[in-house]
Amino acid sequence: MTITGKTNERIISNQSVSTPIIPNEEKKPVVAEVPPPRNFNNSVSDSFNKDFNQVSNQSGFNNMKISKSNPGSAPNTLPIASINPYQNRWTIKARVSGKSDIKTWSNQKGTGRLFNVTFMDSSGEIRATGFNDQIDQFYSMLEIGKVYYLSSLRVNMANPKFNQVKNEYELVFESFSELTLCNESVDIPEIKYNFTKLSKLMEIEKDSVIDVLVVVSHVGELSEIRSKATNKTLTKRELTVVDDSMYSVRLTLWGSQAENYGLNDNPVIAFTNVRVGDFADTPEAYRLRSWHDREGSSATYKNFDSGSSFGNINSSPDQIKTVSQIRDEGLGLGEKPDYYILDATIVYIRQENLYYPACPQCNKKIFLEGDEWRCENCQKSYPKPDYRYIFSINVCDHTGNAWLQCFNESGIEMLGMKADDMVSIYDNDREEFDKILSKVNFSKFRFRCRAKNEVYNDVSRINNSVQALIPVDYVAESNRIFDIISQYQ
Secondary structure, three states, rough: EEEEEOEEEEEEOOOOOOOOOOOHHHOOOOOOOOOOOOOOOOOOOHHHHHHHHHHHHHHHHOOOOOOOOOOOEEEEEEEEHHOOOOOOOOOEEEEEEEEEEEEEEEOEEEEEEEEEEEEEEOOOEEEEEOOOOHHHHHHHHHOOEEEEEOOOOOEEEEEOOOOOOOOEEEOOOOOOOEEEEEEEOOOOOOOOOOOHHHHHHOOOOOHHHHHEEEEEEEEOOOEEEOOOOOOOOEEEEEEEEOOOOOOEEEEEEEEHHHHOOOOOOOOOEEOOOOOOOOOOOOOOHHHHHHHHHHHHHOOOEEEOOOOOOOOOOOOOOOHEEEEHHHOOOOOOOOOOOEEEEEEEEEEOEEEEOOOEOOOOOOOEEEEOOEEEEEEEOOOOOEEOOOOOOOOOEEEEOOOEEEEEEEEEHHHHHHHOOHHHHHHHHHHHHHHHHHHHHHHHHOOOEEEEEEEEEEEEEEEEEEEEEEEEEEEHHHHHHHHHOOOOOHHHO
């Protein structure tokens, strides 16, 4: 399983990450922080319009000054839950709970830039978006965890396709919008987290939004891939993260988050709402830091990769099918793929083309040209490939046989090693290679599969691919069968 992008992954929004501070020679839980705000003078007052015109005439909004303090009495404020498009004058007092990177957009009307920021108070939360000039005006002034007064923003209906914040409205920064840092924030709740243990990820439905508190155990190299949707080159960096549930998972950072990541020494980081987020010095973070220093750094973890994010493989008894039911119910014949669980025994592994030489960045097949391996997709050459599994297995239960296609993550789980290791064993000890494959035969697994109708060379066929697999829990399976029997009594 991965925590990142689409399909099997969850996106981590891009924010800069600071170097950890370690007070009193003790390791402190590290937070992922946004860049520090620029210095502002105390100039938001009744002379705002005069200052605004003077600044805009000189150098645009880049040098706009917003106060860091609240001179005079605090303004009357409305709760976020009361904001609607029919109010002309309002001020809210809210804490910044999330902030995105600056992103670019392009459509038929042109191109531009935007950023999103989420505000919260005791009544709820709301997202605000700034475009183009308002990025220069407001972006650097906003810091996660700080409380602000804000007013004169446009109120729109929220588009749930792009906005997952639980509010039917959203805000848009205008050139005349007002933003003031508030030092009196006792009445605004701190950012709350609902951390999910990594061991529970298989119980979470695909594309759900969660918080995790983890230790970064490994930092991968910065790499690039080409987006199929936009044909643009994207930068990414893969982290391996662990927690005290003794599970590890791969987590992918994108864009400037991947480029700017520079934390070492196994930092403790909160990833919240599928975005890298700040967190205060929470007891949970210190406890996790202490656990990792004491025993976690040398522990052995259970691992699951992409594909195992399709919910809990044990949690849906109604999805468990036999081989005959898969055929009789026509799974995979519809326009959308069907997902099911199959308890079956491996009877044969097709050894031909067990793995392929893959590009280290985009995972597509690469070819040897001279002394280097060439990726036509990335237009780059590499000294060696990263081998990845792709093979078919024949499985059976008491109702029949079926062919399943396995990919890299399933192959690693099934064979207990990476494809690079299998290539080395095949080249040096063919007998050991055959022994590894033979050992898997007649092993029983619970497979989570996807059935989809695909057309290849004008021939339509159902492709059953393995998304995840685990050894069968015979105690749980026995209880399930007893429950079925009891329904007939």
